[in-house]
Amino acid sequence: MTRIERLQRKLPSLYLDAFLVTDSKNIEYLTGFSLMQGDGILLISNHQAIVITDARYQLALAEYESKSVVGLITADYYGTLNELCQKMQIQVLGFEKSVSYQIYDLLDEIMVADLVPFANVIEKLRSVKDSAEIAKLKHAADLLSAGYQYVLKMIQPGMTERRVAAALDYWMKEHGATAASFPSIVASGPNAAKPHATVSARKIHSGDIVILDFGYYVDGYTADMTRTFAVGSIDPELRDVYQIVNNARQQVINHAHSGVRGDRLDRYGRSIIDEAGYGDEFNHGMGHGIGLAVHELPASYGPAAHGLKLEANQVITVEPGIYIPQLGGVRIEDDIVITHGEPQLLTKAPTELVVVGK
Numbered sequence: 001m002t003r004i005e006r007l008q009r010k011l012p013s014l015y016l017d018a019f020l021v022t023d024s025k026n027i028e029y030l031t032g033f034s035l036m037q038g039d040g041i042l043l044i045s046n047h048q049a050i051v052i053t054d055a056r057y058q059l060a061l062a063e064y065e066s067k068s069v070v071g072l073i074t075a076d077y078y079g080t081l082n083e084l085c086q087k088m089q090i091q092v093l094g095f096e097k098s099v100s101y102q103i104y105d106l107l108d109e110i111m112v113a114d115l116v117p118f119a120n121v122i123e124k125l126r127s128v129k130d131s132a133e134i135a136k137l138k139h140a141a142d143l144l145s146a147g148y149q150y151v152l153k154m155i156q157p158g159m160t161e162r163r164v165a166a167a168l169d170y171w172m173k174e175h176g177a178t179a180a181s182f183p184s185i186v187a188s189g190p191n192a193a194k195p196h197a198t199v200s201a202r203k204i205h206s207g208d209i210v211i212l213d214f215g216y217y218v219d220g221y222t223a224d225m226t227r228t229f230a231v232g233s234i235d236p237e238l239r240d241v242y243q244i245v246n247n248a249r250q251q252v253i254n255h256a257h258s259g260v261r262g263d264r265l266d267r268y269g270r271s272i273i274d275e276a277g278y279g280d281e282f283n284h285g286m287g288h289g290i291g292l293a294v295h296e297l298p299a300s301y302g303p304a305a306h307g308l309k310l311e312a313n314q315v316i317t318v319e320p321g322i323y324i325p326q327l328g329g330v331r332i333e334d335d336i337v338i339t340h341g342e343p344q345l346l347t348k349a350p351t352e353l354v355v356v357g358k
Contacts, residue, residue, distance in 0.1 A: 003030050004049045004068055006125060011046055011094075016116065018045040018085065020095040022103065025292045026122040027051070028220070031069050033060070041077050045088055052077050052084075078106055085113045094118050120297060127289055127297035128313050133221060134337055137291070137315055138346050140177075140216060140223035141335055145349035147172050148212065148227050157206045157231060157357055161186040165199045168214065177216035181224070181294040185213035192228070192328040195284055195321060206232035206357060209328040215294050222294050224317050225347045226333030229354040238330065241278065241322045242353045245330045248272040248320040249351065252286060256336055256343045258312040262298070262305025269320045270303065278322045281329075287317040290335060314338045315346070 001009075007030065011019060021027050021042035024035050031042065033051055040053030049069045053061070054077075061071035074080040085093060093113040095104075107115055129137070150171050155164055165184045172180075187197035189208040197211070204210060208231045215224040228242065248269035255268045266286040273282045285302035288295050298316060301308050310316070316338065321331030332351055337344035 002068060003125065004044060007044055007122065008046055010121070011044075014094060014116075014118065014121075015092065016094040017090040017092050017113070018043055018088070018094070019118075019121070020044075020081070020093055021122065022096050022099050023122070026096070026126070029122065029126050029292055031066065033064055033066075033069065033071075034220075041081060043081060043084060045090060048088070050084065052080055078103075078110060082110050082112060085111065092116060094121070096121070123297045126291055128311055129291060129315055129337070130313070133291065134313070134315065134344075136219045136221040137223055137335065137337075140218035140221055141225065141346035142348070143172065143176055143218055144214065144216065144223050144225040145347060146175065147214070147216075148225065148349045151212060152229065152354060152356055155204065155210075155231070155356060157204060159204050160201050161188055161191070161199045161204065162201055164204070168212075172214075172216045177218055179217050181215040181217055181222035184215075185211060185226075187211040187213075187329070188231075189328060190326055192330070193323045193325050195323055195329070195331070204231055207234060208232075209234050209238050209330065211329060211331055213331065213333065215290075221291060223335050223346060224290050224294050224333065225335065225349065226319055226331045227349060227351070227354075228330045228332060229356060231357045232355065234355075235327060237324070238328055239353065241324070242330045244273060244276045244278065245320050245322055245332055246351055246353075249318055249332050249334065252318045252320070253334065253336055253343060253345065256310070256316075256318070256338060258310055258338055258340050260310050262301030262308030262310070263303055265310070266302050266305065269318070273320060273322060278324075281322045281324055282320060283323065284321065287319050287333075289314060289316050291315060310338045312339055 024037040043050045097117040097119040188204045188210045191197045192211045213226040252269040285300040288300040289298045319333035323329035335346040
């Protein structure tokens with residue numbers, strides 16, 4: 001069954017005649033046709049799937065081979081949508097709740113069909129990966145692991161965080177990545193105490209701990225990996241913190257399987273950090289889903305994720321961290337595939353503390 005057919009089968013239970021897809025990642029997931037956000041829409045009825053875009057994509061549509069998707073070229077996406085719905089006698093049209101107010105206001109003004117908002121209809125389908133998607137995520141993870149080894153070999157005291165991030169970006173793209181899925185984090189010394197530090201002009205010094213958190217798209221899918229390493233000899237407390245975080249990461253992975261609740265999975269790692277006395281210094285969730293986007297369902301899981309139950313073939317990150325102001329921090333992040341038994345580890349880079357620039 002195709003992805004479009006899976007969505008079409010859901011329409012009767014949602015009491016819909018058709019569904020409008022405006023999110024570009026969801027359009028790509030369902031059809032395999034790639035659009036920039038805002039450059040087109042997808043209408044799916046019980047028996048048809050129609051991509052509506054403009055002349056900029058005419059050649060791409062001509063090259064696009066699909067037996068189940070029709071392409072339409074127009075300068076007026078939503079006017080054409082309204083005409084199609086009337087011709088197809090669509091009376092109730094579902095749409096993604098994530099649309100901007102501007103688009104909703106336009107739809108509300110021109111559409112004859114009744115409009116019904118829905119959240120995460122396609123995102124829920126996306127959260128469970130097929131074998132081809134997992135293979136792409138593994139490819140992306142393998143490239144991240146190689147990128148980490150590259151950084152370990154090239155980094156030297158005196159380099160700025162910005163220079164390291166730029167060198168990594170060039171290397172990743174030279175070796176097959178198409179784009180970063182978020183701005184890479186290179187956080188050194190006291191900057192490592194900031195979970196979402198931005199790359200700065202700070203020079204990396206001997207004695208610094210460095211957090212490297214990065215994600216890159218390969219063949220449309222993004223892995224997300226964090227490693228923490230030392231430049232020369234670091235504070236003994238940070239060495240202890242490293243082992244605590246690494247143990248917490250491994251405990252979460254050891255207990256990750258289909259059916260486990262998000263809050264319980266989080267607890268396996270968070271309890272280790274709490275018992276070590278660093279509970280207040282772990283101030284974010286344990287992980288999140290990845291795939292076509294760096295943050296997607298299953299949503300971020302942590303102490304409050306009582307309603308989240310993991311399913312087989314979902315892909316999540318595991319990323320505990322401890323952040324100590326003025327001293328530094330440690331985060332170690334892996335990507336795993338949930339199964340009915342032991343999870344599949346995608347990020348294969350070593351997790352033991354590496355010391356460079358000795």
